[in-house]
Structures are given as C-alpha cells and as structure tokens.
Amino acid sequence: MPNRVIAPEIQEIKNLKLPQPTVLQLDNGIPVYVTNMGTQDIVKLEVIFYAGRPFEDKQLVSRATAGMLKEGTRNYKASQIAELTDFYGGTLSVPVSLDTSNILLFSLKKHFDKLLPVVGDMLSEPIFPEHELQLFKKRNQQRLQVDLTRNDVVAYRKVTEFIFGKDKPYGYNSEPEMYNNIGTEDLKKHFYKNFASGNCKIFLSGKIDHEIIDMVNKVLGQKIRKGAVQKPQIKTHVDRATKIKIQPPAPLQTAIRIGSRMVNKHHPDFKGLYVLNTILGGYFGSRLMTNIREDKGYTYNIYSTIDSMFYDGCFYVGTEVGNEFANATIEEIYKEFDILKNDLVNEGELSMVRNYLLGNLLTSLDGPFNVSEIIKAHSMEDIALTEFEALVQTIKTISPDNIRELARKYLNKNQMWEVVVGP
C-alpha cells in the first residue's frame, strides 16, 4: 500500500531553453524565422505584415483588407482558392489581430508546393472583387449583430473603448454601419501601402528543409513587392476612469469588466506584472477564482489579463455572475487588489505560481508550432530572444516585496474603468 498522504517528490523544471531559429532573408529582403522541429511531416507558414489598426487611414480597413485576400486574385477566384486549399488538405486563414495582418497556412509537407502559389498570389495580386466585398460586409454585419446581443461582448467592447478612446486605433469598436463606408478603393490603398517587404516578417515551422525554404523564396521572395517600412499612427488618450452601467433586456447574468491602461511588454515592470497578474486572476488557482468561484460560487469563471499591444496595453478583470452576486463580486475584486497591495504573498503560494508558470513555459516550448509562436511574439516587436530567459529568471526570483510594490503601483481603484452589463 503506498502512503497516499505524502506527495511524491516534485522535480524542478531544469531545461527551459528556447530553441533558436535560423534566420534567413528572402531575395526581396523579408526575414524568415525557421523553426525546424517535430516528428510529423507538417508545415506552418505565417506571413505577417505591420498592417493592423495603427496603420489604417480609415477604421475597419485593416480587418477588411486581410479578410478579403482570400476572396479573389488575378489568377485564382475565391472559389478556386477554397477548392485548392481543401483539395490538398490545407487550412488557410487570416486571423484577426490589432497590430498586424497575418496570413496563416497549415499544410502537409508533401502538398506545400501546391498551396504556396496561392498565398503568393494573395499577397501580390489580390483584386478585391466588388461583389465579394458586398458579401463579406453582409456576413460580418450579421455576425456582429448576433455578437452584440451577448453581454460579455458588450462589456468587453465598452471597457476597451473607454480605456483607449472611442476613436483611437485600439479603442474603436466595429459597428454594423461602419462596414458601409468601406469600398474596394480603401482596401487597395491599404494593401499597396502596407503589404510590402519592408513591413513583413515570415515564420516557418514544422519539418522545414532546404526544399521548403527555396520554394518560399521562389514564391514569396519574388511576389511580395518591395517597399519601405510604414510608420504607425498612434494617438494617446487620457480620461478619468469612471463607472458605466448598461441594462440589456432581461439578462440572466451580469457581465463585469474592470480595467485600466497598463504598461506593455516593452516596459521593465512587465515581467513582474505577468507574475502578479497570474496570482490575481491568471490561472485556475488564482485568488479571484479561489475566492469568487471556489469559495463563493458566484460564477463559472473569473479571470484577469494583461493585453500587450505593440504601442499600448491594458489590464482587466472579467466575469459573468449571477445578478444577485454582482455587487458582492465587484467588492471582492477590489478587496483582492487591496490584499495584494497590503500583504506580502506567502512563499507557499508564490512557489506554486513560479512552478505553474515554468510548467506553462515548458508547454509553450513543446513542438515546432508553439516554439514558433514564442519566436514570433519576440521578433515582431524587435524584442531580443534572450528576454525569454529573462522572463524565466523573473519568475524564479521575483520577491514578495517586489510583487506588492507592483500591486501598489498598478492596481488602483481610482484608475479602473468599471463596466457592468446587467439589470
């Protein structure tokens, strides 16, 4: 019979080394970060342009331009792009991001040569057909209409709108009418200004050999047109934080978002804040979860998060709670801020958080696609890869005093916007 009361010994995570990518340059100057790892014969290609909201002349144009790249090029109609991708078992998508436009292709290695030319065409000769744009707008308007009936969506939109400013790149929200203002000329203008070599980085991961790299150079190294780096247009915004209440018809739960602007990855405090945020609401064992879900049962889920954009950042707590628990929940959230500002985190909890985060980082190094994500997150913002090791060090060594200092500096009730969507 094993002794079940005593836990087996926990082994410390020793090897947390970020595999270094091979960095190459295509003929047109685009840097390619190659992560050649893994057991499966699969390839992930991500082509990223600095072409998100900070680079727009008109609201929604960055999302619409990226979304329309699959809808027709000089050599392929939208239906042909769809047919080829499906026929060769590929997945081609244009994930939405605030700062960038990403074109993402997953493919079996053996079919990569058939799918790459499609990507090449999308990035050099898209034609933004008028009728496809009309369809794109209608689909998005209807989806938005549905989303806007969800209280959690409304709460998130409001809190970020207040934090960053209603008319600013990170703050504005799409409204159904806004789609009507976009025409094919806007998309073309955005495309030809921003989708050029000086604005682009490419990430290749999976089973990547010379053949794959040569193909990428032959297609993307030639077809993506040469062009200079574009400057972002970032306007800052400061307003006094306040409380906002929205009352939808007959809600069964109350959506709460409490948040503020926050320093981003480029700030020396960020790594420590990452640990602080984890303690507060960044994992299942966090203080918010333990208190508000596991002790009181007010909610199914509560979390806090720090969103780091290229040129700004924000922090917020989010949850949906039973209507009768809304006020008590808000009170408890601020109480948790205060505890972090007043008391030192004890070593037991801190060591759990340290180990949890190190395990998380180990998972994030598991497999070529995950590694490539980390490489991307660093290189897109010109952050040295050695910063990964620095984050590991911060996690291992940050002191309770340090954490309390950060809480005092950043978790201030009078700087928090409070959005409540409920009865």
Added chain:
Amino acid sequence: MIEYSKFELENGLRVLIHEDNSTPMVAVNVLYDVGSRDESPEKTGFAHLFEHLMFGGSANVPDFDEPIQKAGGENNAFTNNDITNFYDVMPAENLEIALWLESDRMLSLNFDEKVLDVQRKVVVEEFKESCLNQPYGDAWHHISDMAYQKHPYRWPTIGIVPKHVEDAKMEDVKDFFFKYYGPNNAIIVISGNVKVDDTKKIIEKWFGDIPRRNTPKRNLPQEMPQNEFRAKIQKADVPVDSLYMVFHSPARADEDFYISDLLSDVLCNGPSARFYHRLVKEKQIFSQIDCYITGSIDPGLLVIEGKPADGITLEEAVDAIWKELDELKNDLIPENELIKWKNKVESTLVFSEASILNKAINLAFFELLGDANLINEEVGLYEKITRDDIRKMAQQIFKKENCSQLFYKATKSVVDN
C-alpha cells in the same frame, strides 16, 4: 502509426502507454465510462456536476489543483453524453504527481458538503452562461428533445433545468461515485516522454490496490427509428432567425459511421464544401451554415444549422438545403470531390497526432469503443469509402421522416446597447 502497450490491472483498470520522446511533457488521460446518458430523467446534469466535484478534494488530498500547479502542470476535464474525461499535462519528470492525485480520487472523494454546495452554484452559473444568457443558447435542449423520445440523449449534458442540479444531494453523490468511478469502469492513458516499464510500475503502485466496484451493466432504452417529420418553432428575442435540422445517423463504432462523417464533410468541412460554396457564396441564401455529426456511442445525429441571409425566409432556406440533400441522394458525387475530403481527413489525422494530449484522449476513447488500435485503422476505413457509399448513406439519412427541424425566430425587439 501510434504505437502503445496495453495491459489490465487485477482490479480491471485498463492501461495504455504511448512513448513520444520528442516532447518534454507527458499527458495523463483518465476516462470514466459514464456520461449524461447514465442519468435518470429526474436528475439530469448530474454526470457533469460530478466532474466538478472530482476537483474538490479526495480521501487523502485536500485539493487536486494545488499539487498539479506546484508540479508545473495543467489539468481539466469534460463531460458529454457518453463519457467523463479527465486529463493532466505535466513536465514528464512529474508524472507521478498526476498518478498519485488521479489514483486518490479514484479511491475515494472526501464528500465535503461545502464543495457540493459551491459547485452546485458554479454549475448553475455555467448553465446560465452557456445556455440561458446566450442567443440560441438553449437550441440543443429543443433539438435533442425532439430527435430522441426514449433514449437519454434526449437531454443535454448540462441538464434539462438548473433545478435538477440545485437539488443534488450528498447521498446521490456518494451513490454515483461508488457506482461509476471505479478502476473497472475506467481507462487510463499515459502519452509522452516516458518509458513503458517504469510507468507500468508506478501505475501498479498507485492504482493496484483500488477495489473493484459493482458498476451496473448499462441497459438504456434504445430509440426506435424515427418515422415522422418533427418540427418546432421557437420565438425569442434573438437578433436574427436561425434554423436547425437534425437526422439520426450511425453510431460511433458502426463502420458506416465513417461514411456519415465523410458525407457531412462533403456538405460543410471547408470553404469549398457544398453548403458554403453554393448556399453562402453563390446563391447567398445563408450568411452562416454548418453541418457536423455528434459521433456518440449510441446512434447519433447529423446536424445542420444555419442563419438565412437578410431577406431570405426560413422556409426558403430549408428548401435550398433539401435541394442539396436531394442531389446527394440522386447523383454520385464527382470522384475528385471524394478524393478532396479523403485528403482532408488524412491531413486532420496527421495534425492531430502532433499533440500528446490528443493522442491520449483518442487512445482512451478508441479503447472504450472496443479497440485502441482503431486509431491506426481509421485512415484505411475512410480510404475505402466509395462514391456509391456516400449516395447510399445520403439516401438512408436524408429522409424527411428522419428529420427534426427547429426554427428559432427573432421577435425583433429593439436591443439597446
């Protein structure tokens, strides 16, 4: 090809170990052969509530999550109609922590009243968040209730009403635990950077002395073939109309299952599939449409759901769908179209094998279906499907009398943001 070794402990626990030395991690998956189909109609949502209780402390360990987090791991679980499935992903050197915890909660829970009280509330909030406070959130409640009249698939895993969960008693909890949460009703899979021999020893150490339980033999009322069209109209304050059509389709372990899966692919497994290409892009009848199969152990459903484009009525939308379904019943699909979806299946399988957790969950599920090695045989089963098989399956499934149809109609009240 996924290689694994398999053995059974004396208490009936089935164990599978898959070595993958390309990762520093290990995944532990514990599948219990109990789901919402094993509930009584008066106490629905219980299997899922129980999943929550499994994290509230066991005989010798007050908290499940804390040691996992201390060991740098993550863990979670899901419940569906058929199974309750728990998993832990750890740095490989901390495998034993997960096994210690999993074995202790298989041995016994601590049956803490406070844990039950809190988790009842948490699950009721989950019920609201996922079903009641969402547009169309209760669609599945209506659909399953129409499509199934006898079989317990007629209620969703979350339960019929929150009240069932609110009424759960500690004696129900104990009874459920000792009935279903035994080694002889479970399958454990270890997948990742481990050695088979060492792992075998630790499994025996932690799980070997857990007593066998008297798990009742499952005897569920089986659904009779549906032989009349069923329709329902639900009016609600939703932003746009939405429609759902479901058809009874083969059980997961049935060889025909793979044909029904490929049939749903032909309709909707990508931007080039018929529904999207023809009904969204060409004819603009739908703004969104999806088709999938439930893949349940007892005979399941093929589900079609969509939102008509502006200006299109639900009736017009349904006609357009039937036109597509009739075409599949009448004409053979082109050879190239069949090859396309087979290619896509191959690709999906290759990609899914890149994750140790996927492999662990799939191995456990296939073992439950009868043989873990099915995981390696699937490609072949899809490969041998012919165009004629697809047409026959379409003829078998897409009959009006095999269909239940839900219209979710918008009452068009003003939504104030």
